[in-house]
Amino acid sequence: MQLTVLWKFLLQVRRFPNAQTLLSMKLTVVLLLAATLQVTASAYAQRITLSVKDAPLETVFRDIRTQTGYLFLYSRQMLDNANKVNIQVRNATIEEVLRMSFRDQPLEYTILNKNVIVRKATAKPLSEVALLPVATKVTGKVYDVSGKPLIGATVKIKNSNLGAGTDANGQYTIEAPEDAVLVFSFIGYQTKEVAVAGKSVIDVILQVAESNLDQVVVVGYGTQKKVNLTGAIETLDLEDIKSRPLTNASLALQGKVAGAFISQNSGQPGHDNAEIRIRGVGTFNNASPLVIIDGIEAGLNDVNPKDIATISVLKDAASAAIYGNRAANGVILITTKRGKQDKLNVEYTGYYGQQRVTSMPKVLQGLDYLELKAEAYKNTNERYPTWYTDKYMDNYRNNVDPIMFPLDFDWVSALFKPAGMHDHYVSVSGGSKTFQHATSIGYLDQDGIAIGNNTKKLTFRSNLSSSFLQDHLRINIQVSGHEQTIDDLVDGMSSAIYFAYIAPPTIRMEVPGVGYSNYGYSYGAKAAGGLNQIKSGPLNLRGSVALNVVKGLEVNVSYGIYKSFWQQKIFRPTVQLQALNDDGSVVLPTPRVSDLSLNRSESITKTFNAYTNYTKNIRGGHNISAMVGFESREFNTGNYGLSRTNLSVNLPQFDFGDPTTQLNNSGASSIAWLSQFGRLGYNYKGKYLVETNLRYDGSSRFEKKWGLFPSVSAGWRISEEPFMKNNFPVINNLKFRTSWGRLGNESIGQYYAASDELSLNLLMNFNNQLVSAGAVTKLANRNTSWETAEQYNWGLDFDILNSKFSGSVDYFIKNTYNILMQIPVSSTLGLTTTPYQNVGKMRNKGIEMNVKYTGSLGPVGLNVNVMASHVQNRVSDLAGRNPIINGDLIWKEGYPYNSFYGFQTEGIYQSQEEINNHLIVKNKDGDQVNAYAGLIPVPGDIRFKDQITEDTNGDGIPDSRDGVINEDDKVIMGKSYPDWTFSSTFAFDWKGFDISLFFQGVYGINSLNQGMVTAPFHGGEANTGAWYKDGWTAEHPSKTIQRVYSDPSRFSIVSGYYLEDASYLRLKNVEVGYTLSDQWIRKIGLNPGNSRLRVYANIQNAITWTRMRFGFDPEKPAGIVNTLQYPQTRIYSMGVNVKF
Known part of the structure; x- marks a missing residue:
């Protein structure tokens, strides 16, 4: 079953075009991994019965795999020039069937641990090499540190798609320019680069790579192997942030730490640091994590993001307790880059950027503002300012004076x-x-x-x-x-x-x-x-x-x-x-x-x-x-x-300055x-x-x-x-x-x-x-x-x-x-x-x-x-x-902490009848009164929800609405944190x-x-959101946008x-x-x-x-x-x- 799943994976991989030899070697590695899955020889049929006429070679491979379990490694491009196959055998061995299938084919094969590796019949120089400078034939072997040949290792010419692979003896042959660099790689081993420099024989020993398990993680006052960690520690991959236009190191953490809410406070230069909350808000006071940079408590603004070598985020008590009284909100450990035993290295990184606003509300312009403002005065039954006349508005409409009356x-x-x-x-x-x-x-x-x-x-x-x-x-x-x-x-x-x-x-x-x-x-x-x-x-x-x-x-x-x-x-x-x-x-x-x-x-x-x-x-x-x-x-x-x-x-x-106005102050403290x-x-x-x-x-x-x-x-x-x-x-x-x-x-x-x-x-x-x-x-x-x-x-x-x-x-x-x-x-x-x-x-x-x-x-x-x-x-x-x-x-x-608190709403009042059915008569004139803030609602106003707050049967549990909008109707509406x-x-x-x-x-x-923009004409003559052009009017009622008004007391609710x-x-x-x-x-x-x-x-x-x-x-x-x-x-x- 495991091999079946693996085979399906290989079939998917084969659909991606690649240099055939390189693909072959990569898949060889995967097959060798599969061979370690303790599938015994008894799981494979040893005899084949087959009868095909003018069959594609790939069909023969599929039939052999079905009967024996042998896996075939090949590139579909190899089979483009393959001849059709005619075979009729009964109880034949796989060697016999393969010999017949590959007769007169431009291909050859090797059987290796229940795997059949298919390749071109003659070794030809890679076609692309002709595009490079004068080439030389390079041969050699690839070993591990114990001297064992590495089968299926990849040998590539650096910064090209040209390559070869090692055979069952770890041997390879490749043609490369004399000044090329060969890159040797194998799964689980460190990649090694060797300059050709005119050499015709290059033998290489690959070291075992540091796996994800061997990764060393910075912890409080030391380091540990990741595999031995018992605490919840997140380590960041800094490769994918090094080119981003980050002006503050706190922004590098956003979206990179599971369990952390990180939100940029502002786009303003110098004030664009992020709010960081690790595993929620744990206090009514400062909930920011402790930041340690090279052993010293500091701020994330104190380090250039490009100087950072490692970031470890300590999230649970096991990892953070070593910092005691400062660690309740999590700890961020940063180490910066150090020198290494190497020749002098110089690095430059620079960028130029153009900034734009991501999103901002649109406000009214010109006549829309004037006309909607007039509507607001009318809706609030206010007297127009003496200067707010038809002549005044005509000055704008007719562009009489663009300096004094800009539209x-x-x-x-x-x-x-x-x-x-x-x-x-x-x-x-x-x-x-x-x-x-x-x-x-x-x-x-x-x-x-x-x-x-x-x-x-x-x-x-x-x-x-x-x-x-x-x-x-x-x-x-x-x-x-x-x-x-x-x-x-x-x-x-x-x-x-x-x-x-x-x-x-x-x-x-x-x-x-x-x-x-x-x-x-x-x-x-x-x-x-x-x-x-x-x-x-x-x-x-x-x-x-x-x-x-x-x-x-x-x-x-x-x-x-x-x-x-x-x-x-x-x-x-x-x-x-x-x-x-x-x-x-x-x-x-x-x-x-x-x-x-x-x-x-x-x-x-x-x-x-x-x-x-x-x-x-x-x-x-x-x-x-x-x-x-x-x-x-x-x-x-x-x-x-x-x-x-x-x-x-x-x-x-x-x-x-006027000396009589001088003010001075000072203070000091120590901890x-x-x-x-x-x-x-x-x-x-x-x-x-x-x-x-x-x-x-x-x-x-x-x-x-x-x-x-x-x-x-x-x-x-x-x-x-x-x-x-x-x-x-x-x-x-x-x-x-x-x-x-x-x-x-x-x-x-x-x-x-x-x-x-x-x-x-x-x-x-x-x-x-x-x-x-x-x-x-x-x-x-x-x-x-x-x-x-x-x-x-x-x-x-x-x-x-x-x-x-x-x-x-x-x-x-x-x-x-x-x-x-x-x-x-x-x-x-x-x-x-x-x-x-x-x-x-x-x-x-x-x-x-x-x-x-x-x-x-x-x-x-x-x-x-x-x-x-x-x-x-x-x-x-x-x-x-x-x-x-x-x-x-x-x-x-x-x-939740810092929940939003206010009135729930039920849309917009559409008629006086709706208001009458919602609220109780409260004043002597018989007007329906919204008891909250003493405002009389009219069609087009926001309809506040009358909550169930009245106990009608005396059992201590509210079971009815009282028809009054007041403080008792305020509820928790939403959350500040996600x-x-x-x-x-x-x-x-x-x-x-x-x-x-x-x-x-x-x-x-x-x-x-x-407030501003979202509430109509905030504070009086302020501009307002452009969407209010579609607000509620008697001629065009809206179910979502309230009517406009100039009464500032309304938007304070x-x-x-x-x-x-x-x-x-x-x-x-x-x-x-x-x-x-x-x-x-x-x-x-x-x-x-x-x-x-x-x-x-x-x-x-x-x-x-x-x-x-x-x-x-x-x-x-x-x-x-x-x-x-x-x-x-x-x-x-x-x-x-x-x-x-």
Whole structure:
């Protein structure tokens, strides 16, 4: 049965055209694998009865296979010139039948282990070789390390489709140019390249390749073989992200980590980092994971994505407990590239890109705006402004004065325009046996799609390593940092976007010679020398020493300093504005007063680590590993700010400010931690695995300083059991894992629970003058301590068919308790912040899957990766404050965190009769009243659902609707975080060409887009969504779009009308590349033996499929009600990668 399945697979493979010899050798390998499946000789018939006349040779092969079970290996192209066969035999041997079948055929065959290998009868030089330089005949043998010939190994001419294969003796023959490079490969062995260099005999020994099981994974304070892991750890393949236009390392994780919700916050340069939630939201506070870069806690913005060598994501307690009090939300471990013992290598990667808006709402233009605005005034029974007359509208219709009465000024297009970006990265690496180095510099210059917005970022990194005492002592020095500058409009992008969408199209941004409109202040301020600039950057210095004391015992000591700063300077100059009087005439209001401010913060973190790793292999298959260590960390930060207004000169200098308006402030804080940690692991013959981790943390933040965070995990590699090895040889690895542990969290900013906090930057009125003052603004709570996350995990890892297929499935439960919450206290205490208490509880559970395939479709290489995860989040306990309502969001026991809260809707009222049947008469005039907000509904209004809230039979269970719309009718409408996240990657390569498609998406998430644009004429005269042209009117009733109005109180009612399904599937990235062949490498003057040149084109955020109806991009920070976020961008880029 196994061979039947394999044969069907081979028949599919044969349908793909390929160079016949290469295909033959590849299939030989597969057949040899099949031969190991313990199919005994008795399963094959040894005698053949056959009678055919003028039969195709392929038909004869099929009949022989049916009667004997022998498999035939051939290319269908070989049979094009084969002669028809006439055979009539009874009880003949297979050798006799084959001899008769191949008589007078241009083919020959070899019988090998129940397989018949078919090939051309005469060995001819490959036709394509004639196209290459002068060729030479090369022969040789391919062996493994034991000297055994490798049968069916592939020998190819590099960067061509020309090749040959080894026979039963490991022998090959190929014709190749004298300056060609031969590539030797065999499944399960490392590929080897050898230059021909005029040689006629080349014998090669192939080393066993590092399999997926032998992969080394970075874990906390060490490394482990992937096959021995008992925790849930995700490792990222960095090959498919190295060419993407990623400006932040956090974006590299999106769609690459099963169980993680990762959403880009914004498309704004410098603010485009992603929100990351691993296995759900586990706290009401900061739920971001811990990030460790080369042993130092840092941020994902602190590392250039091209500097990254490995990324490991620790998701469960077993893998993360070694980081204790900071690991409750997961841990991201990053190591950067190191130098190797090699000659000097120089690499350059650069690209240029053009950015476009992915999706933004469309608003009304020209007469549509004027006419719909008039309709809104009528529907709200408001008096038109005195200037809103027929003559006024005729000024626009007839284009009387395009300056004062513009009909179609497009504010959105004035703000958003295509923008360029370019990125460059240079690295130099190499080294000797005792000294290795790797140094890189990166530079990014990105204009924003919104005018006045730009970021420039310079990164650098240098990793140096030196060994002494015959490699027993290693010293490493790492230096890295970056400096980033972000320029913005003076009032920020959110203000500019707000005004771009609310500004009527009948008002210009600027009237030449007069001034800017109120909506255009930011543009005018920028033109007048305004400034809004952020500068930031860290400097990271780390030194470490590793000493191999004896075999298996290594001592590591490191000390690191992480120093960073952040500074923002804002200058708002005096700008002349213009506005309209009620009669439509221009008025020049008093110019806005200028102001200047500067805020700066600095911090420094010092980390000392010392730990010892010990490994011991004991006779009989017993393997022990142990690690014990100590860590101390100290964090200090300080900040200051100053401001002035009414500058006498329109320049950003504080000396020009009015001294009576000066304001200054400053602050400082410190935190210290001490930790002891350890790990003990045991495995028996790599089959039974057990590991335990323990960390003991102390923090100056709490009065109860110390917390203990343990974990234990176990694994069973059932694939190593004899019954599995003997019966299921195609399974390379099958491992069951389970783990339990407790992790901590203290992510509550700079709050100190152990002491009161005194603020000295307050102001108070004393004798009608503002004077500086101080007061206690935070009270200590000495009972406060860590949040604790208790986690359970059950997992399955698998690798089959020589790891062509691999993957994992995990189910987890995560209970967080003692969540730090700020419970309100009496306002008479005068506190600005209420004390934290350990009172909240939350629960997450879910499943995650990750499947990979690495193989080929004929001559086309193929890599596929599919992953999906489901997370269910619930708030468990709110300490008697259930529910907690935060505007449009609610925390409620038994429901997801930060759910959207408001009125469900039932469409649009179509008639007064429908209203009468829905609501109860409430006022003396007999009008039907929507009791909520005192609004009287009319046809065309949103119909809010009257929930079952009235108990008519006194049993305590609501069983009837009360006919009143009030607070009791509000319900949970939707979720801020998705039920499912999923992604898939498809990568193909063929003859130097490569293409990759990366899809990413979420399902079961909502977005509340209420306010500007979506609500008619938000705040009065604001512009509104173009879809309201099809809104409800008496002449053209709509069942989905409400009538327009100018009453701002109506759009403040939060309802499901504005709630959208934010699920989406996005072609996140598509890339096409070409790697130059050796011939082209030579032509440009590089050595093909160690050089590489690849060119590529890339589209980021290419296509999005979503049900969002208002036109917003579905990807945005979770739980954010629409405030017109800076839109996501589609990036078209072209780049080059050169290595020499």
